[in-house]
Structure formats: structure tokens, C-alpha cells
Amino acid sequence: MDIIAITGIIAIVGLALGLLGIILKIKDIMNRPFKQDLARERGSVGRAVLFAFTLGMAPWEKESTRIHWIAYLRGIFFHIGIFMAFGVLLASPWLEALPSWLVWIGAAVTGFGAIFGFAGIFMRLAGPNERVLSLPDDYASVFLTSLFITLAFATLLRPALLPAFYVVTGIMGAYIPISKIRHCVYFFYSKFFFGKGFGHRGVIGQPKGKYAE
Amino acid sequence: MFNEKFTDERFNLTDEKAALAIDVLRQRLNRQLEASLEVCVRCGVCADSCHYYVSNPKPEHVPAYRAEQLRKVYRTLFDPVAGAAPGWVGAAELDQEMVEKLIMSAFGSCTMCGRCVINCPMGVDTRHIVRTARAMLTAIDMTPEGLKATVNVHLEEGNNMGVTEEDYVETVEWMEEELQAELGDPSCVIPFNKKNARIVYTFNPREIKYFPYLIQAAAKIFNAAGEDWTLSTESWDATNYGLFSGDDVAARQIASNLEKAVNHLGAETLVMAECGHGYRSQRWEAENWIGHRYPFKVMSFVELQAQYIKEGRLPLDPTRNQKRVTFHDPCNQARNGGIVDEPRYILRNTVMDFVEMEPHGVENYCCGGGGGMLSMTEFAGARKEAGKAKADQIAATGAEIVATSCHNCLDQLDEVKRHYKLKVKIQNLSELVANAIVWPTPPEVEIESPETDEEASQESK
Numbered sequence: 001m002d003i004i005a006i007t008g009i010i011a012i013v014g015l016a017l018g019l020l021g022i023i024l025k026i027k028d029i030m031n032r033p034f035k036q037d038l039a040r041e042r043g044s045v046g047r048a049v050l051f052a053f054t055l056g057m058a059p060w061e062k063e064s065t066r067i068h069w070i071a072y073l074r075g076i077f078f079h080i081g082i083f084m085a086f087g088v089l090l091a092s093p094w095l096e097a098l099p100s101w102l103v104w105i106g107a108a109v110t111g112f113g114a115i116f117g118f119a120g121i122f123m124r125l126a127g128p129n130e131r132v133l134s135l136p137d138d139y140a141s142v143f144l145t146s147l148f149i150t151l152a153f154a155t156l157l158r159p160a161l162l163p164a165f166y167v168v169t170g171i172m173g174a175y176i177p178i179s180k181i182r183h184c185v186y187f188f189y190s191k192f193f194f195g196k197g198f199g200h201r202g203v204i205g206q207p208k209g210k211y212a213e
Numbered sequence: 214m215f216n217e218k219f220t221d222e223r224f225n226l227t228d229e230k231a232a233l234a235i236d237v238l239r240q241r242l243n244r245q246l247e248a249s250l251e252v253c254v255r256c257g258v259c260a261d262s263c264h265y266y267v268s269n270p271k272p273e274h275v276p277a278y279r280a281e282q283l284r285k286v287y288r289t290l291f292d293p294v295a296g297a298a299p300g301w302v303g304a305a306e307l308d309q310e311m312v313e314k315l316i317m318s319a320f321g322s323c324t325m326c327g328r329c330v331i332n333c334p335m336g337v338d339t340r341h342i343v344r345t346a347r348a349m350l351t352a353i354d355m356t357p358e359g360l361k362a363t364v365n366v367h368l369e370e371g372n373n374m375g376v377t378e379e380d381y382v383e384t385v386e387w388m389e390e391e392l393q394a395e396l397g398d399p400s401c402v403i404p405f406n407k408k409n410a411r412i413v414y415t416f417n418p419r420e421i422k423y424f425p426y427l428i429q430a431a432a433k434i435f436n437a438a439g440e441d442w443t444l445s446t447e448s449w450d451a452t453n454y455g456l457f458s459g460d461d462v463a464a465r466q467i468a469s470n471l472e473k474a475v476n477h478l479g480a481e482t483l484v485m486a487e488c489g490h491g492y493r494s495q496r497w498e499a500e501n502w503i504g505h506r507y508p509f510k511v512m513s514f515v516e517l518q519a520q521y522i523k524e525g526r527l528p529l530d531p532t533r534n535q536k537r538v539t540f541h542d543p544c545n546q547a548r549n550g551g552i553v554d555e556p557r558y559i560l561r562n563t564v565m566d567f568v569e570m571e572p573h574g575v576e577n578y579c580c581g582g583g584g585g586m587l588s589m590t591e592f593a594g595a596r597k598e599a600g601k602a603k604a605d606q607i608a609a610t611g612a613e614i615v616a617t618s619c620h621n622c623l624d625q626l627d628e629v630k631r632h633y634k635l636k637v638k639i640q641n642l643s644e645l646v647a648n649a650i651v652w653p654t655p656p657e658v659e660i661e662s663p664e665t666d667e668e669a670s671q672e673s674k
Contacts, residue, residue: 033243038500040510042551052336063576064332068258072334075256132272133255133281135303137294178293179302180254187335189248194336197245201497202551203575204331211519211554213561 007166014170021177048199081113085152110153117146218591230353249338262332268601276329279318280342319346324584326544348459359588372450374418388428401436407443413480415451417620430647438526448474451491457585468499489543489619519555528651534564539612542577543619563649570606582625604633618642
């Protein structure tokens with residue numbers, strides 16, 4: 001077996017463990033009771049949930065993201081980098097067949113994603129609040145994910161680095177369910193509940209009411 | 214640094230208490246709570262959304278830090294790595310030190326106003342986390358004394374200030390007389406226990422004890438609108454401090470007392486006085502505590518006043534309110550209840566010069582008096598300090614009057630005003646509305662009063 005096959009297995013096993021862990025986490029939360037809301041609706045839950053997952057995430061929509069727009073945009077580019085790195089992973093058996101324009105787009109997105117990822121570690125260390133709030137797992141998670149994006153970037157430019165990319169993918173995959181990276185699962189729940197709760201009360205994502213100016 | 218006022222023995226954690234608190238956490242762990250406990254990435258952008266942080270920027274005032282105290286306990290129970298490496302994932306046992314941190318963060322520096330929830334990019338519901346922590350502490354008898362007493366008095370006396378039925382009825386009757394005298398209209402009444410009236414109205418006991426003129430204002434509005442309304446003597450307190458203590462059993466009992474009173478009178482709508490948390494409790498939480506839907510509608514007096522104006526039922530003259538007015542949105546009505554346009558609509562129709570404070574509406578800062586803070590004297594200093602964000606907002610408007618529609622806000626704003634030396638008057642919305650009402654000249658009526666006649670005849674002699 002060559003090095004690519006061995007490291008490919010490491011990646012697959014790591015991701016499979018990660019997927020299994022995520023499934024168990026989803027099973028856990030689905031086994032919890034769901035808090036029904038018996039109060040009469042004041043607004044549309046559907047509109048608010050849609051808002052929570054779309055315009056509600058725009059950087060200008062919340063005061064917090066307007067103030068901390070650098071931190072917010074850093075996070076956005078970091079996560080776009082993560083998605084692109086997974087794209088690189090899926091395309092990895094055919095990297096050499098990819099058109100060069102696609103390789104350059106991928107490299108640009110992952111390159112910036114990696115920079116913004118590592119910048120997250122720096123910002124945690126530099127910010128007094130962030131330093132107090134951050135746990136060792138936060139640093140490890142951001143570092144590992146940033147490394148994953150970095151190696152996606154490097155592999156696009158030098159396909160010989162593919163084994164390293166696979167190894168880091170395997171490690172990160174296995175680490176997902178036991179680390180803060182698992183927020184990727186809970187994000188969808190919390191955003192849904194956010195939209196549902198505030199939409200039910202007519203607080204967010206609603207059309208103008210009859211008393212509006 | 215634990216508050217030196219918590220020296221009572223009941224604040225000592227025993228093994229039994231720790232087990233009970235953990236049990237409460239396990240019982241209350243639903244999907245919503247688990248999502249909020251798991252999803253935080255500790256980015257810290259929630260910091261500036263908290264009035265405690267804005268007034269005194271320190272890491273302990275960051276909402277994520279507060280929630281993190283309960284998360285540490287949660288991780289010990291549910292995180293797969295916590296057993297092997299608790300420090301790595303920030304897990305901690307529920308010991309004396311942790312209980313003290315929970316008291317300080319859940320009771321001492323959070324009003325559960327929800328501003329951080331609206332501002333969290335991940336959708337973390339810190340209100341829910343903090344209320345869960347309060348529920349755990351209340352279950353082990355570690356609620357701050359004032360809050361505990363407020364709930365207990367309500368359960369024992371039927372209202373949170375222990376007002377007797379006699380005092381309640383006498384105060385209302387006195388206000389009825391005052392209203393009739395003010396308007397020269399004896400047809401203005403404040404009815405008690407009127408069967409099948411359309412509306413049952415409630416009060417905050419503070420109105421009965423300290424602000425009876427607000428009873429008069431409400432009665433003036435109802436009478437001007439020609440409403441079919443009544444008060445109940447069975448249950449009339451709009452407040453429910455079970456919301457703040459996290460005690461769902463007490464909250465359920467208090468809410469169901471009011472439900473029974475409305476059902477006995479056969480009203481179709483329960484109108485909550487201008488009381489932020491009372492509205493939130495009865496309108497949004499109570500049916501979930503009780504476990505069934507009410508057969509009647511619940512609405513805020515603010516909504517009803519806006520409705521009257523929209524329907525042309527209140528003849529208003531805004532020139533009677535000439536001074537510049539700004540409005541403080543009570544968190545439990547605006548952010549946690551969706552009542553944002555109504556007070557503005559009311560003010561546009563009742564005052565000459567309305568100016569918004571910034572930010573306002575859903576993004577308004579908490580005044581610092583929410584979450585039961587006014588009852589917890591242990592944290593009075595921090596509460597006043599946290600009011601700085603509001604004081605700065607008010608000062609920037611140049612307003613002479615700050616209107617609001619919540620009694621806790623009213624009291625806190627009054628303290629903020631004195632503490633930060635603001636030259637403003639704090640008023641309830643209904644006071645401004647009542648003041649703007651143009652009362653029609655009553656028809657000539659002969660008042661038959663034997664006593665008066667007798668007195669008059671004696672005088673003439």
C-alpha cells in the first residue's frame with residue numbers, strides 16, 4: 001500500500017469516527033424533551049426561523065456584529081475556508097484533473113481561510129475577555145481546523161502534500177464530536193430555537209405591524 | 214469574592230443539596246437548553262450587549278462568562294472528555310466555590326433581559342441558562358432573601374406585598390372617588406367582581422401601596438373608552454416572581470390563581486397592568502407552566518391603550534403633554550414580548566415632543582431593575598452601577614420625562630435618576646395617556662347624597 005492509500009484510510013477512519021460521534025450527539029439531543037410553547041402566537045415562526053438562518057446572520061443585523069465586525073468577518077471567512085477545504089478533500093483523488101482556475105479559486109479561499117483561522121488564535125490571546133473565556137480545547141480546535149485548511153491550500157498548490165492533508169483530516173474528524181467543533185451540529189438547533197422563540201412572540205423577522213410608523 | 218451578605222447557613226452546600234441541584238439540571242435539560250449549553254464558541258462578542266458590561270467592562274460581566282459557570286457543571290455530567298481531562302474542556306464539579314459563582318452570576322449580575330440572546334451570532338439563550346441556574350439554586354434554598362420572601366409572600370397572601378383585601382378595596386374605592394371628583398362625573402366607576410365583563414384588569418401591588426394615582430389613570434382610560442371591565446378581589450396581582458427565582462412550581466401556582474379568578478368572572482380578556490415581567494409571565498410563560506391553554510386572551514394594558522386610540526375611542530389632546538418625552542422599553546415587553554410599536558403609537562398621539570433613546574425597541578438596554586433585582590438588596594450597589602448605560606441613554610435625549618410601562622423599570626429609573634443626577638421625571642405611559650384625555654362635559658346630574666344634603670341644610674341654618 002502506498003502512502004496515499006494509508007493516509008487516505010486514516011482520513012476515512014477519522015471522519016467515520018467523527019460522523020459516528022455526531023450521530024450520537026444528535027441522538028442525545030433528540031432524546032431530550034422538546035419544550036412546547038402553549039402561548040398564543042403573536043408572530044410567524046416560519047418567517048422568524050427563515051430570518052434567523054438568512055438575513056439575521058448579516059453582519060449589520062446585530063449590534064454585536066456591527067461593533068465586532070472584524071471578529072465576525074474573520075469567523076465568516078474562516079468558515080468559508082473550512083467548507084472549501086472539505087471541497088478540496090472530496091476532490092482530492094482528482095486534484096490533477098482540476099482546471100487551473102478552479103485550483104486558484106480554491107487556493108485563494110483556503111489561503112484566506114487559514115490566515116483568518118490562525119488569526120482567531122491570536123485574537124483569543126490578545127483580547128482580555130476572550131483570554132478569560134477561552135479553554136484549552138478552544139485553542140486546539142481552532143488550531144486543528146486552521147491546520148486542516150492550511151493543508152488543503154498547500155495540497156492544491158503541491159499535490160505531494162496530500163498525505164499530510166489526509167492525516168490532519170483524520171485527526172480533526174475524530175476530534176469533532178469530543179471538542180467544541182461539534183458546535184457545527186448544535187448551531188442548527190440553536191438558530192432554529194432562536195427563530196422559533198422570538199418569532200412566536202413577534203420579536204424578529206416580522207412584517208410591519210399596524211402600529212408601526 | 215463572594216458577597217458578604219450570604220453568610221447564612223443555608224448558603225452552605227451539602228452533598229444532599231449538590232445532588233438535588235444536579236437533579237434539577239438533569240430534569241430541566243431539554244433540547245433548547247442543551248443547544249444553548251453546547252453551541253457557544255466563547256467568541257465574546259456578546260460583551261457589549263450587556264448593560265452590566267457596558268457600565269463596568271470586566272470579563273465577569275460578559276454574558277458568555279456567566280453562562281460558562283453552569284456549562285462547567287453541565288460538562289462534568291455530559292461532556293465525553295470531562296472525566297479524563299476536565300481542565301481541557303472547562304468542566305467543574307458543583308462545589309461550594311461553584312455555587313457561590315453561580316449565585317453571583319445568575320442572581321447577582323444578570324437581569325435575564327435577553328439582550329445578549331438577540332445579539333449572539335450563534336443563538337445562545339443565556340436567559341434560559343441563567344434561569345436554569347436560578348432554579349437549581351432555588352431548589353437548594355439558596356435564593357437571595359428578598360426574592361425568596363417576595364415569592365413566599367405572594368403564595369401566602371395572594372399578592373407579593375401582603376396587601377389585605379380590605380386595603381385593596383379601600384384604596385380602589387378612594388381612587389374611584391378621586392376620579393369622580395376630578396372629572397365631576399359620578400358615572401365613572403371602578404367595578405369589582407362584575408360577572409361576564411369583557412375585561413379583567415390587574416394591578417402591581419406597588420400601585421395599591423405607593424402609586425394609587427395609577428389606578429385612577431387606568432380607570433380614567435377604561436371609562437373614557439367605554440370599556441366593559443372589572444377588577445377581581447379573588448386574585449389581582451399582575452406580578453409573578455417565580456419567573457425570576459426559577460421556581461416553576463411557585464410560578465404555576467401564582468399564575469393559576471389569576472387564571473381561576475378570570476374564569477370565575479367569565480371574562481374574555483385578561484389585561485395585565487403596566488408591569489413588564491407580569492405581562493411576560495402571564496402572556497408568554499404561564500400556559501407552559503400550567504400545562505394548558507387559557508380559555509381567555511391575555512394582553513398588556515399598553516396594547517389595549519394603543520387599540521383604543523386606533524379605534525378612536527379615546528379623545529386625546531397631546532398639547533396637554535408639552536414636555537419632551539422619551540420612552541424606555543421594558544425588556545419583558547419589547548425584547549421578550551414583541552410590544553415595540555404600540556408605546557410609540559401611543560406617545561405619538563399623546564405628547565407633543567417624543568424622542569427616541571438610542572438604541573431602543575428590541576435593542577434597548579435593560580434599566581437594571583429586571584430579573585427581580587429590586588427585591589435582591591444584596592446586589593443593590595451593582596444594580597445602580599449597571600444603570601449607568603441607561604442613564605447615559607436618557608441624558609443624551611435631552612428629555613424631561615422618561616415614560617415606561619413597567620413598575621420595576623419605574624422604580625429602577627427613579628433610582629438611576631437620583632444616582633446619576635438626571636433632571637427628568639419618570640412616568641408611566643398610562644399617566645401621560647390619562648392626562649391627554651379630553652373628558653366630555655358630563656350632563657347635569659343631581660347627586661343624591663343624604664349626608665351632603667344634611668350637611669348643606671345644617672350649613673344653611
